[in-house]
Amino acid sequence: MQTNFNDSQTKINLMRAFAGESQSRMRYYLAALTAQKQFLVGLERMFRFTADQEEHHAQVFYDLLRDAAGEDITINADFPADPFTDLTQLLDAAAKGEEKEFSEVYPDFARIAAEEGFTEIGNKFRMIAEIEDSHKHRFQYYADLMRSDMLFRSKDTTERWMCLNCGHIHTGSEPPQNCPVCGVKQGFYVREAEAPFTSCGIIDQK
Numbered sequence: 001m002q003t004n005f006n007d008s009q010t011k012i013n014l015m016r017a018f019a020g021e022s023q024s025r026m027r028y029y030l031a032a033l034t035a036q037k038q039f040l041v042g043l044e045r046m047f048r049f050t051a052d053q054e055e056h057h058a059q060v061f062y063d064l065l066r067d068a069a070g071e072d073i074t075i076n077a078d079f080p081a082d083p084f085t086d087l088t089q090l091l092d093a094a095a096k097g098e099e100k101e102f103s104e105v106y107p108d109f110a111r112i113a114a115e116e117g118f119t120e121i122g123n124k125f126r127m128i129a130e131i132e133d134s135h136k137h138r139f140q141y142y143a144d145l146m147r148s149d150m151l152f153r154s155k156d157t158t159e160r161w162m163c164l165n166c167g168h169i170h171t172g173s174e175p176p177q178n179c180p181v182c183g184v185k186q187g188f189y190v191r192e193a194e195a196p197f198t199s200c201g202i203i204d205q206k
Contacts, residue, residue, distance in 0.1 A: 002117030005067045010118050013109040014061050015073040017125070020105075021058035023079050024097070025051045031082075031090045040151075041164055042190035043087065043142060050135055057128050064121055091143035098136035102129050152186055160192040 005011055032047035065073075080097055083089035106129035113122035145151045154173050161175035162168070166182040175189035192198050 005118075006071070008116050008118070010109070010113045010116050010121055011065065011068055011073065012075055013112060013125075014065050014121065016075045016077045017106070017109065017128075018058050018061040018065065019075060019077060020079065020101070021054050021061060025054040025058060027080075027082055028054060028094065030084075031087070031094070034085060034090065035087060038087065039185050039187040040087070041184075041188045042194065043151075045164065046138065046142065050138065053131065053135070057131070060124060060128065064124065088143055088146040091139045091146065095136045095139035095143060098132045098139065102133040102136060106132065152189065154191070161189045162192045162195045162198070164188045164190060164195065 003010070028047045028051035032044045032051065035041075035044035035047060080093060082093040082097075106125045110122040110125035110129070113119075113125060142151070152174055157173045158171060159173060161170045161172070163170075163175075163179045163182065163184065165184045165188045166179060168179055168181040169192060170176055170180075170189070175186055177186050178184065179188065
């Protein structure tokens, strides 16, 4: 038997999730501004890309609160105050937060939703948890590169680097200090595999 939505713990959990995703979106946007100030355009765009996904997660949870429209919902939750300027620490903190959502928070919310009879909501929590796991790996990948001073270095001398400004591809263990085509700084370069749409034309058309 389904619990009345307005008497449910799921209603509270949806508002907690909405608040959490909204704050994540803003934290990642601010992290993008930090990367921008350091001329690390690849990291800036990665943070913005992830922030946009968090924004849409928040929208999903907010839309699921439609049956509580017009009501004030009180929640009790902890939200992190991440580091403000150190990008490696920011990335580590972001990865830690995403891991908690993936492994603890959203699975618990999904279980409660299922117990209260809200199958659709439980499925949304589970699917978004999987997305948060991909965010965790994304943040940890860049944190590890930053920590080992390998953001713009590779052990592979045939590494392909793409300029995000003009699309120039450079092959070597490091991208150039300035793009030979458009002149932008090294911070615009990412490994080609990290750039969007680079697999187009490689995927078999079926």
